[in-house]
Amino acid sequence: MxxxxxxxxxxxxxxxxxxxxxxxxxxEIVALIGPNGAGKTTLFAAIAGxxxxxxxxxxxxxxxxxxLAPHRICAAGMVRTFQITQPFAKIDVRENVMVGAWLRTxxxxxxxxxxxxxxxxxxxGDQLDQLGADLTVAGRKRLELARALATGPKLLLLDEVMAxxxxxxxxxxxxxxxxxxxxxxxxxxxEHVMQAVTSLAEQVYVLNQGRMISHGTPAEIAADPAVVExxxxxxxxxxxxxxxxxx
Amino acid sequence: xxxxxxILAGVINGLLAGGIYVLVAVGLTLIYGVLHIxxxxxxxxxxxxMYAVFFLFKPPVGIDPYLALPIVTGGAFIFGYLVYRWLxxxxxxxxxxxxxxxxxxxxxxxxxxxxxxxxxxxxxIDVPYAGRMxxxxxxxxxxxxxxxxxxxxxxxxxxGLYMARSDTGKAIRALAKxxxxxxxxxxxxxxxxxxxxxxxxxxLGAAACLLMPTFYVxxxxxxxxxxxxxxxxxxxxxxxxxGAAVGGFIIGxxxxxxxxxxxxxxxxxxxxxxxxxxxxxxPSGLFGGKG
Amino acid sequence: MSRGxxxxxxxxxxxxxxxxxxxxxxxxxxxxxxxxxLINVGMLVFFVAFIGQSWxxxxxxxxxxxxxxxxxxxxxxxxxxxxxxxxxxxxxxAWPVATAAGALVGWAIGALAFRAGLKGSYFxxxxxxxxxxxxxxxxxxxxxxxxxxxLIKADQRPENFQFRDPMWIYYLALALCVVSxxxxxxxTRGRFGxxxxxxxxxxxxxxxxxxxxxxxxxxxxxxxxAMCAAGGTFYAQKYLYxxxxxxxxxxxxxxxxxxxxxxxAGTVFGPLVGSLVxxxxxxxxxxxxxxxxxxxxxxxxxxxxxxxMLILIVARLPDGLMGLFGRRKSGKRHDx
Numbered sequence: 081m082x083x084x085x086x087x088x089x090x091x092x093x094x095x096x097x098x099x100x101x102x103x104x105x106x107x108e109i110v111a112l113i114g115p116n117g118a119g120k121t122t123l124f125a126a127i128a129g130x131x132x133x134x135x136x137x138x139x140x141x142x143x144x145x146x147x148l149a150p151h152r153i154c155a156a157g158m159v160r161t162f163q164i165t166q167p168f169a170k171i172d173v174r175e176n177v178m179v180g181a182w183l184r185t186x187x188x189x190x191x192x193x194x195x196x197x198x199x200x201x202x203x204x205g206d207q208l209d210q211l212g213a214d215l216t217v218a219g220r221k222r223l224e225l226a227r228a229l230a231t232g233p234k235l236l237l238l239d240e241v242m243a244x245x246x247x248x249x250x251x252x253x254x255x256x257x258x259x260x261x262x263x264x265x266x267x268x269x270x271e272h273v274m275q276a277v278t279s280l281a282e283q284v285y286v287l288n289q290g291r292m293i294s295h296g297t298p299a300e301i302a303a304d305p306a307v308v309e310x311x312x313x314x315x316x317x318x319x320x321x322x323x324x325x326x327x
Numbered sequence: 328x329x330x331x332x333x334i335l336a337g338v339i340n341g342l343l344a345g346g347i348y349v350l351v352a353v354g355l356t357l358i359y360g361v362l363h364i365x366x367x368x369x370x371x372x373x374x375x376x377m378y379a380v381f382f383l384f385k386p387p388v389g390i391d392p393y394l395a396l397p398i399v400t401g402g403a404f405i406f407g408y409l410v411y412r413w414l415x416x417x418x419x420x421x422x423x424x425x426x427x428x429x430x431x432x433x434x435x436x437x438x439x440x441x442x443x444x445x446x447x448x449x450x451x452i453d454v455p456y457a458g459r460m461x462x463x464x465x466x467x468x469x470x471x472x473x474x475x476x477x478x479x480x481x482x483x484x485x486x487g488l489y490m491a492r493s494d495t496g497k498a499i500r501a502l503a504k505x506x507x508x509x510x511x512x513x514x515x516x517x518x519x520x521x522x523x524x525x526x527x528x529x530x531l532g533a534a535a536c537l538l539m540p541t542f543y544v545x546x547x548x549x550x551x552x553x554x555x556x557x558x559x560x561x562x563x564x565x566x567x568x569x570g571a572a573v574g575g576f577i578i579g580x581x582x583x584x585x586x587x588x589x590x591x592x593x594x595x596x597x598x599x600x601x602x603x604x605x606x607x608x609x610p611s612g613l614f615g616g617k618g
Numbered sequence: 619m620s621r622g623x624x625x626x627x628x629x630x631x632x633x634x635x636x637x638x639x640x641x642x643x644x645x646x647x648x649x650x651x652x653x654x655x656l657i658n659v660g661m662l663v664f665f666v667a668f669i670g671q672s673w674x675x676x677x678x679x680x681x682x683x684x685x686x687x688x689x690x691x692x693x694x695x696x697x698x699x700x701x702x703x704x705x706x707x708x709x710x711x712a713w714p715v716a717t718a719a720g721a722l723v724g725w726a727i728g729a730l731a732f733r734a735g736l737k738g739s740y741f742x743x744x745x746x747x748x749x750x751x752x753x754x755x756x757x758x759x760x761x762x763x764x765x766x767x768x769l770i771k772a773d774q775r776p777e778n779f780q781f782r783d784p785m786w787i788y789y790l791a792l793a794l795c796v797v798s799x800x801x802x803x804x805x806t807r808g809r810f811g812x813x814x815x816x817x818x819x820x821x822x823x824x825x826x827x828x829x830x831x832x833x834x835x836x837x838x839x840x841x842x843x844a845m846c847a848a849g850g851t852f853y854a855q856k857y858l859y860x861x862x863x864x865x866x867x868x869x870x871x872x873x874x875x876x877x878x879x880x881x882x883a884g885t886v887f888g889p890l891v892g893s894l895v896x897x898x899x900x901x902x903x904x905x906x907x908x909x910x911x912x913x914x915x916x917x918x919x920x921x922x923x924x925x926x927m928l929i930l931i932v933a934r935l936p937d938g939l940m941g942l943f944g945r946r947k948s949g950k951r952h953d954x
Contacts, residue, residue, distance in 0.1 A: 128826065154828035162699040162826070168819035179816040182809040191809070212819075231828050244751075365739045418933030427739045428879065428932045431685070435872065435925030439918035446915065509790050550868065554750060557743055592765070593758035599750040606744050607734045 081106045081266055082127075082158070084233055087136030089119075089126045096122040098290040100136070102234065104283075109257070110266045111281035113274055113301075115311055116188040119290040121163055121271045124239055140235065154183065157234035161241065163270070165220035167212030172207040173199060176206040176223055180230030190199075198230045201263075218249045222256070229260060242276045247265040254280055262293050267286065274311070276301070286310065336466030337587040338504075338580055343468065345579025346476035347534055351552055352559035352571040353483050354530030357490075359539040360566030361503040361523040364426040369556055370549030371434035371441075372528055376403050376535035377544040378445060384452040384539070392452065392539045393421070393474070408527025434549070441546035451543045462479040475537035483535050486526070487568055499523050503566070553601055555582075558602040629707070638785045654784050661788040663793035663897045664888075665852065666730060669870070670877035670889030671798035672845035677807050677875065678883035680838045681818025685742040686749030687846055687874050689727070690720040692756065692865030694847025695854040699768050709770075709779035713851045721840045721845020728839035732832050738944050739819075742752035767861025770854065779855045787856055794852065795890065796846060802886040814838055818884070827842075846874070880927050881942030893940050899923050 082104040089097045090296045090319050097119045104110045114120050123219040126133045130268060138146045145153050150160075159180075168176050175176045177195035179251050189207060193201055207215070228236055238257070242250045257280060261267050277284060278298040286294040288310040294301055301307055305318075351373060358366045379399050390398070415429055432509075459470040490496035493542045502509040502519050510516050559578050563570020578598060586594035657888050663742035670692060676682045698712035698721040707715075717852045731744050756762045774782040781787045805811030813834050816824040825831050864870075873896075881892025903920040910916075935941045 130822070130825070148826040149830070151830045152830045153819045154826065155863055157625050159828070162823065166820045166823035168816055168823065170819060171815060175812065175815075179824070179829070186809050187870055188807055188809075191812075226824075264715050355629070365743070414929065418929065424738050424742070425932050427683070427742055428930050431872070431923045432873075434877075435928065436922050439921040439925065442918040443915055443922070545778035554747065556749075560925075575705055590758070593754060596751060596754040596758075599747045599754065602747045603751065606736060606740060606747075607730055610734065610736070610740065 081141055082268065083137075083139045084123075084127060085137045085139075087123065087138065089122055089127055089131055089133055095285075095290050097126060097133075097261045100287065100292050102237075102285050102292065102295070104181060104268050105203045106266055107261070109261050109269070110283045110285070111277035111298075112268065112270045112285045112287060113272070113277060114287035117289075118287045118310075121239060121289055122290075123287065124160060124237055124270060128158065128237055130160075130286060132265065154231055154233075157232075158232050158237065159228040159233040160237035161224040161239055163239040163243065165217075165224050166222050167215060167223050169213035170211065171197070171224075172209050172211050173204055173215070174225060176212050177204075177226045177230045180227040181230045187283075195226075195230055198226050201259065202226045202229065208236075217244045218253075221245065221253065225253075225256065225260075229265070233265060235266045235268065238241060238267060240270055241270060242273070250276060274298075274302070287319060331566055332464055332586065334538065334584065335464055337583045339466045339468065339569065341583030342576055343472045343476045343579070344583060345576035346479035347538055347575075348555055348559050349483055349536040349572050349575030350479040350530050350537070351556045352563070353486065353568060354470050354534075355556045355561065356560045356566055356568065356571040357486075358524055358527035359560065360568075362498055362520055364423060365405070365430070365557075366524075366555070367427055367430035368410075368434040368437065369430075369527075369531070370551070370553035371437040372403070372549070373535060373552050373615065374405070374544060374546065374549035375437055376443060376532045377439065377548060378450075378544075379532075380539040381404075381450050381452055381544055384454075392454065392536045393478075396478075396533055398538040399536050400529045403532025403535075404525040404529035406464035406525075407524035408521045410528070411524035414519075416517055416520060425483035433498070438546050441491075445546060447546060449543045449545045452539055454540045459542055469541055471540035478537055479534070481519050482530075483568075483572060486530070490568070494520065495519075498548050546547045546561070554602065555598055556600050557564075558605075561602060561605050563618060631796070635662075635789075638759070638788055642785075648873025650753060657784045657788050658826065659901060660823075661791045661884035663858075663893050664788075664791035665856075666873060666896065667893035668791065668794040668852075668889040669846055669849040670881070670893055670919045671795075671802055671850060672842050673874035674878040674883060674889050675802060675805065675845070675887075676838050677840035678801070678878050678885070678888065679811060679818065680835060681874075681884075681898070682815055682835060682839065683738070683742045684745040684871070686745030686871050687842075688746070688866055688868070688871040689745065689749040690723055690843040690846035691850040691870055691874075692749070692752055692860075692862075693723045693843075694720045695849070695860045695865045696756060696768070696850075698851040699770060699854045699860055703770055708777070709851070709855055710777070710801065712813060713779070713848065716850045716851045717844045719926070720850070721844035723847075724843020725840040727843075728836035732839075732859050737799060746868075749866050749868070749871060753862045756862035756866055762862070763766055765862060768854075770858040771856060774846045780858070794848070799890065801841075801845070806886060810834070810837070815884070821931050834900065855902055861889070876924055876928060880924065880931055880938055882938030885937065885940040888898055888938050888940050895927075895939065896920070896924060 084102045086098060086302070087097060087100045090096065100123055112120055112123070116175050122131065125131045127138050129148050129152070132147045137144060140158055143156065145156060160190060166180065174192065174195055177199050178191045180196040181191040185194065189316060193326055196208065199208055202225050204219070204222050204226055207219060212223065225238065241253060245253065257267060281298060283294065284298050284301045286307050293310060294304045328499055332371050355366060355369050358364060359586060378397055379402065380392050380395055382388070383395045383398065384392060413431065418429060454471070459465040461470060461473060490500060498519055499522070502514060502516060506516070555578055559574040560571055562577060563574035581597045581601060585597035636661055641651060641654045641656045645651050673684065677684055677756050694716040698709055698716035701712035701715060718744045727745065727748055731741055735751065736744055744783040754872055771788045772780065774780045805814065813824065813829045814828060816827065817831050817834060850865065875945065877892030877896055878889045880895060881890065882888030899920045903916050906918045931938055
C-alpha cells in the first residue's frame with residue numbers, strides 16, 4: 081500500500097534520513113522504532129509531505145506522492161499525527177475533530193455526525209465539549225488520533241501516540257489502535273520504546289542515525305544484535321549475551 | 328534626470344539623514360534581537376522624546392538640545408525600562424502578535440495623549456546655529472545635520488562597544504542567543520529584557536536630541552519614522568547591528584534620491600517598496616544568514 | 619443558534635429598525651435631542667461594525683492580523699468614485715465593481731504575502747506597507763486628483779446613491795451590518811470557517827488534516843477585501859469626499875482592528891459590540907467637551923481610552939468583551 085524507496089533528507093550538512101526503504105501492506109500495523117534522534121519524525125514528515133525529500137520515492141497505492149503538499153497527501157488517504165500534540169486550543173473537541181471530518185463532506189450535520197462517531201471510537205465521547213486547551217496529555221493524544229481518523233484515511237501515520245502516557249492509558253490506546261485497524265485502516269506508527277509495539281505491530285522497522293538497520297517481525301527484531309546495539313550502545317549485545325551465559 | 332553633482336548632493340544628504348535612521352533602527356533591532364518582539368510604539372516613543380527635547384529647550388528651562396542629550400537619553404532609558412516592566416513583559420503571554428498589539432495600543436495612547444496635551448500644532452526649536460552651512464561640492468550641508476550624523480555614528484559605535492565588552496552587554500547577547508541557557512546560569516532574564524528595551528528606547532532619546540535642531544515635532548511625527556525604522560531593520564536583517572547601520576544609510580539615500588528623482592510625493596514610495604520587496608523576497612534581510 | 623440567542627437577535631434587529639422612528643418621535647415630542655444627529659450616530663455604529671467585521675473575518679477568524687486593512691477600504695472608495703465622477707457611472711453600478719476590486723487587491727496581497735510565508739507580525743507590517751504604497755500613489759497620480767482628493771457632486775436622489783433623509787443611509791448601513799453578521803455567522807457553521815479557525819489555531823495541524831492553508835488564506839483575504847471595499851464606496855457616497863489620507867490613512871486600519879479586538883476577535887458579534895462601545899466613548903467625550911469648555915481639547919481622550927482598552931484586552935480578555943458573555947460555557951451551540 082505504502083512504498084518508500086531510498087528516501088533521503090538532509091538539513092544543512094546533516095543527513096537526518098539516509099536511503100530509507102520501507103513497505104506497509106494493506107491492513108497491517110507496522111511500527112517504525114529507533115533511539116532518540118534516529119530520524120523517525122523526519123522520515124514521517126518527508127513521507128507525509130511536510131519535508132520535500134532530497135532523494136527517493138514515496139508511492140501510495142501505486143500513485144507517486146513524493147513531494148506532494150501535505151493537504152494533497154491527506155486527500156489521497158494518508159494522514160499523520162504529531163508527536164508534540166497540536167490541538168486547536170480555542171475550540172472544543174467536537175470542533176477539533178470536525179476539522180478533519182470536513183475533508184470528506186461539505187454538510188455540517190454530516191461532519192458533526194462523523195466527528196462524534198470518531199470521537200466515540202477513540203473514547204472521547206464524553207469530552208466533546210471540552211476545549212482543546214483543557215485536555216490532559218492522554219486526551220491530546222486521543223484528539224490527534226480522532227482528528228486524523230475523521231479525515232477518512234486509508235493509512236494512518238501515528239507519531240509516538242503512547243509517549244508520555246501511563247501503563248493504563250497505553251493499554252487503552254493500544255486497544256483503540258487495534259480497533260481502528262480492524263475497521264479497515266492501515267497503520268504505520270513511530271515509537272521510541274520497543275515494548276510498546278511488540279504486542280501491536282506485525283512488522284517492525286528500525287531506524288538508527290538516519291539509516292534503516294533492521295526489519296522483521298517483533299521477535300526477529302528483538303533478537304537482532306544490531307538493534308540492541310543501536311539502543312544500548314556499542315558492544316551492548318555482546319555484553320548482554322555474556323550476561324545471559326553467566327546467569 | 329538631474330545632473331551628477333545634484334545627485335551626489337542628494338546622496339550626501341541621504342547619508343546624513345541615514346545617520347539618524349541608524350540610531351533609531353539600532354534601538355529597534357536591539358529590541359527585536361534580544362526580545363524577539365516588534366516594537367510598534369517605536370515611532371511614538373521617538374515623538375515623545377522629541378517633545379521632551381522641545382520642552383527642555385523652551386523657557387523656563389532653556390537647555391540646548393545637544394546638551395540635553397544625556398538627560399533625554401537617560402530619561403528615555405528609564406521610561407523604556409518601566410514600560411517593559413509594567414506593560415510588555417507582564418502581558419504578552421508569549422505570543423508575538425500580542426506584543427505587536429500591546430505596542431500598537433501603547434502608540435495609540437501616546438499619540439493621542441500628545442494630541443490632547445500638546446495640540447496638533449507643529450513645533451520647532453530655534454537654535455542659533457540652525458542656519459549654518461558647509462559647502463561640499465554642489466551640496467550645502469547644514470551644520471546641525473553634520474553634527475548629528477557624526478554624533479549618531481559615535482553613539483552607535485559606543486553602544487556596539489558596550490554590547491561587546493561590558494558584562495551587561497555580554498549577558499544581553501547571551502540572552503539573545505540562548506534564552507533557556509541564560510536562565511539556567513542565573514541571569515535575571517526579566518530584568519535584562521527590561522534593560523534591553525530601555526537601551527533601545529534610550530537610542531530614541533539620543534536620536535530625538537540630534538533631530539530637533541533641524542526637524543519639527545507634532546503628535547504624528549512618529550508615524551514618519553515607524554516605516555523607516557522597520558524598513559531599515561528588515562533591510563539589514565532583523566536583530567543585526569551592522570545590518571541596521573548599512574540599512575539606515577541605504578534608506579537615507581533612497582529617500583533623498585527618491586525625492587529628487589520622483590518628486591516630493593511619489594519619492595516616499597521607495598521606502599515602502601523596499602520594505603515589501605525585502606519581506607517578500609528575502610525576509611532574512613540583505614545581510615542576514617538564515618531565514 | 620439557540621432559541622434565546624435567536625430571540626435576542628430578533629429583538630436587537632427590531633430595535634435597530636425602530637430606532638430612527640423613536641428618536642424622531644422623541645424630538646417631535648419636544649425632548650431636547652437632534653434626531654438627525656442621533657440617526658447619524660447610529661449609522662456610524664453599523665458602518666464601523668461592518669468594516670470592522672471585514673477585518674474580523676481575516677484577522678479574527680483566520681488569525682491573519684492586518685495593520686493595513688484600509689488598503690481595501692481606499693481601493694473601494696477610489697474605484698467607485700473614479701468610475702462615478704470621472705467616467706459618469708451610476709454609483710450603484712460602480713459599487714459591485716469596487717467590491718470586486720477590493721477582492722482582487724485582497725487576493726493579490728494575499729497571494730504575495732502568503733506565498734512568501736509571511737505570518738504574524740510580518741504579515742501585519744507588510745499590509746501596513748501596502749497601504750502606505752497605495753496612499754502615496756493616490757497622492758501622486760493624476761487620475762485620483764492627488765492630494766486634492768475627489769469631490770462627489772451633491773445630487774441627493776436615491777437612484778444616485780445619495781439620500782436627503784439620513785434615515786435611509788442609516789438603514790443601508792444597518793443592512794450592510796446585518797449581511798456582514800450573516801457572513802460571520804455562516805463562518806461559525808460551515809466548512810470554510812472551520813478551516814480558517816484551524817489555520818489560526820495551528821497551521822501545521824491544519825495542513826496535516828487536508829487543508830490547503832495557502833489557498834484558504836488567500837480566499838479569506840479576498841473576501842475580507844471585498845467587504846471592506848464595499849464599505850469604502852459607502853463611505854465615499856455618504857461623505858461625498860475622499861482624499862488619500864482618509865482613504866488609505868492609518869486611522870481607519872486601526873479603527874477596524876480596534877473594534878474587532880475590543881469587541882472580540884473571531885466572534886460574530888465582536889465588531890458590533892466594539893463599534894457600539896467605541897461610539898459610546900466617542901460621544902461621551904464629545905459631550906464632555908461641549909459641557910466643560912476647559913476640556914475642549916478632550917477629543918483624543920476617546921482614542922486614549924481605546925488604546926488602553928486594546929492593551930487590557932490583549933492582557934486579560936483574549937476574547938474581547940464578548941468573552942465576558944462566556945460563550946464557551948456549554949455545548950448548547952451545537953444544535954445542528
